Amino acid sequence: MADLIQPRTLKGFRDYLPQLMIPREHLLEQARRVYRSYGFAPIDTPALEYTEILLGKGGEESDKQLYRFTDHGGRDVALRFDLTVPFARFAAEHMGQLGTPFKRYHMGPVWRGENTQRGRFREFWQCDFDTIGTTANAADIEVVLVIHDLFQALGIDRFTIHVNNRLILNGLLEELDLAGKTKEMLIALDKLPKIGRDGVSAVMSEKANVTLQQAERLLNLAEMQGTNVEILARLGQEFGGNAKAAEGIHRLEELVSTVKAAGVPEDKVKLDLSIARGLDYYTGAVYETFLTDLPKIGSVCSGGRYDNLAKLFTKQELPGVGASLGLDRLLAAMEELNLLQSVATPAPVFVVQFDAQYLGKYQKMARTLRAAGIGVEVYPDAKKVGQQLQFAEKRGFKIALIAGPDEFAQGVWKIKDLAKREEASIPANDVLAVLSGKL
């Protein structure tokens, strides 16, 4: 009569049932395939790190979100809240064996103790890819290509990659003698859509003693709208005077033209001077990817360039650029947009157990097909055929194989297309070939 423990999960932590886990694994497979196709190599790092490793990179906000505790040995430890900082530690620790440039991808769970919302969890997977050891714009450009190919591989066409370059803002701030106020300016500009020009202006003057004239120039930058070509032209006119800004503009120009030349549709990339990204370590290109049909869920793939990722851990300069796919946010978005197939089985072929006495024959056929790479499930009970077929369809099997005394006497199997409800008798030796053609 012991009291039952209530089965439950923590806030922001979720279970994944097969209907969700099957597409989730599919996303992982596609991400892995695309990353590898560009030459990114896999790495992994521990979920738990010394707290000092994780602290002090992205400001107080991310510090507050750390799951932090003292382990059994009295060590101050924390769960990683992204894959970038652990990578910085990793790179600093192993640079000698890695060599540069080094391209890696890393997929795994991260933890953030912040408030939950739609598409915002406390445990979620990121799929990062980064190139370190080079400042070449080619690497910045490649990030866009990877993101594009990734979403294409996932069968998502309605998305836009928003691109900006912090050099432009930094250059302008430098020119306005506000280089020390970068963070305040970013935060203020970020509020533009909500509080408007005058509001931002007011915040700037209050938080950073910015004059109206200075604010005007910053706002002119942040509010810039138009096609990529128009924006680039106006940027050159208005801000090209500063060396840093000019460099940023040049990099964006090159990015836009190269991506286009590489065959990526123009409308997939949008220059957006309003995206700044809160993370302090970005210094050049920044990227955010939005789904056309669900922009409110936030960016599903973001990243940028950082001058010196590993400076906390090594004196060696380690510039890099990369981005992170928010696997679980994307999955939540796809679920909401009905982009997920509801399949509850990873195997396409179902073998009806017509009669228990033939179990050996059923399993032999199943093994033959499995050896050819086809997933096959044999039903465990010799229930009525109708029930088994109903089960098979509900689970999402594509093909059912049926054989009883009559079939075995004739040396054939019935192959049934569960969706079309058509069946045909096929000689036992041809089953593999016929199935291969159908799947």
Place this chain on the structure above:
RNA sequence: GUGGGUGUAGCUCAGUUGGUUAGAGCGUCAGACUGUGGAUCUGAAUGUCGCCGGUUCGAGUCCGGUCACCCACCCCA
């Protein structure tokens, strides 16, 4: 972390001004159908009304707390 909203069977919801054994549809399971599944019919199971406590003769219905989810702020994937 702050503010607002929601919380009744697996799912979508109904439950009159607090009043006897808490309902529907869908779904699930069994049977009609001992070699063939989306139809029909018959029957069945399932809820500590999120959880804890309070007010009351009596609470799903009121109050407080708590947990979870949703929305906004903040930040971000």
